[in-house]
Amino acid sequence: xxxxxxxxxxxxxxxxNDKSIKCEQNLGHDTMYWYKQDSKKFLKIMFSYxxxxxxxxxxxxxxxxxxxxxxxxxxxxxxxxxxxDSAVYFCAxxxxxxxxxxxxxxxxxxRLSVL
Amino acid sequence: EDQVTQSPEALRLQEGxxxxxxxxxxxxxxRGLFWxxxxxxxxxxxxxxxxxxxxxxxxxRLKATLTKKESFLHITAPKPEDSAxxxxxxxxxxGGGADGLTFGKGTxxxxxx
Numbered sequence: 518x519x520x521x522x523x524x525x526x527x528x529x530x531x532x533x534n535d536k537s538i539k540c541e542q543n544l545g546h547d548t549m550y551w552y553k554q555d556s557k558k559f560l561k562i563m564f565s566y567x568x569x570x571x572x573x574x575x576x577x578x579x580x581x582x583x584x585x586x587x588x589x590x591x592x593x594x595x596x597x598x599x600x601x602d603s604a605v606y607f608c609a610x611x612x613x614x615x616x617x618x619x620x621x622x623x624x625x626x627x628r629l630s631v632l
Numbered sequence: 633e634d635q636v637t638q639s640p641e642a643l644r645l646q647e648g649x650x651x652x653x654x655x656x657x658x659x660x661x662x663r664g665l666f667w668x669x670x671x672x673x674x675x676x677x678x679x680x681x682x683x684x685x686x687x688x689x690x691x692x693r694l695k696a697t698l699t700k701k702e703s704f705l706h707i708t709a710p711k712p713e714d715s716a717x718x719x720x721x722x723x724x725x726x727g728g729g730a731d732g733l734t735f736g737k738g739t740x741x742x743x744x745x
Contacts, residue, residue, distance in 0.1 A: 521675075550732060560676070560719065562732030607675050619664050619723055621733060623675035 520544050521624040523608050529630045530598060538593045538627045540608030548572075549591035550609040550621060551583060560607070566591050567613075595629075603631045634659045634724045638736035645710060645743050653705040653718055653739045661725030665703050666733060667696050668719040676719055679705075710743045717741070 521542045530536055542549060551563040564583045565572050571583065580596045595602060605628050609621040637656045645651055657665065664683050668676035680689045682698040689696050693714065695706040705718055717740045721733040 557737070558717065559737050560721075560733075560735040562734070565732055609675075620666070620678055620681055622678060623668075625675045626673075 519624075521608055521610055521622055523606075523624040523627050525627060526625065527628050527630075529632065531632055532598055532600060534598050535594070535596045536598060536629070537595070538606055538608075538629075540591050540593070540624060542589055542608075542610040542622075544610055544612070544622065546610035546622075547588065547613040548611050549585065550611075551591065551593050552607040552609060552623075554605040554607060554626070556604070563606075564591075564593075598629075598631045600631050603629055605629070634722055634734040636720055636722055636734055636736035638718075638720050638739050640739060641737065642740040643742070645707075645741070647711060647743055647745050648709045650706070650708045650710070652707070653720075653741070655703040655705070655720030655736055656701060657703070657720070657722045658701075659722045659724035659734070663723045663725060665698055666721045666723070667694075667703070667705055668721065670717045670719055670738070679718075707741070710741075712743045712745050715741055715743045 524539045548567045550565045552560050554560045563577050566585045569585050582594045585591045605626045607626045608624040611621040635658045639654045664681050666681050667679040670676045680696040685700045687698050693708050697704045717738040719738045721735040723733050
């Protein structure tokens with residue numbers, strides 16, 4: 518009954534390939550996010566989605582595209598992978614209101630290695 | 633642009649030795665300051681959120697405080713299981729409704745038995 522789940526946990530691929538990472542949350546939250554944690558462990562926001570509407574895009578290359586089939590899912594597609602894309606990618610979700618407003622809950626992460 | 637600076641980068645304590653972690657921030661319209669704990673190979677785990685200066689929250693051996701410029705995470709009589717990286721993050725009003733968190737680089741805490 519994991520609240521925010523990501524698959525796969527590890528992803529090893531060659532440069533130039535296209536890959537996807539899936540994220541699902543069973544918390545009933547309205548907003549979902551993707552973060553990138555680089556080799557220096559620095560977490561940085563990439564995207565957020567609220568009711569299927571993209572509301573953040575922080576200078577992320579257009580090779581990265583989030584896709585949300587429904588409120589509980591936000592998948593990350595990456596085209597033409599580059600060496601610099603190697604990192605840990607975290608999915609998160611948050612409610613809009615209530616006592617837990619704006620608190621983001623994270624998945625366990627997907628470690629992407631581009632060879 | 634929102635900014636978060638955490639210090640120290642790393643801290644090694646003996647079990648039972650209390651200390652504090654610092655988080656300095658600049659933000660346009662603070663909507664919340666958040667503390668997370670991250671264990672190796674895992675995602676950040678939510679600890680506290682603080683919304684206004686003067687607010688304090690406690691959980692077991694941890695206590696978080698907030699001023700207009702910084703937050704402290706006080707650790708009282710820590711145990712080895714408190715070893716982790718502690719992340720501070722802010723959420724501001726920038727970007728016309730943007731909801732992403734701006735994180736600091738974290739403090740890597742090691743508690744020795």
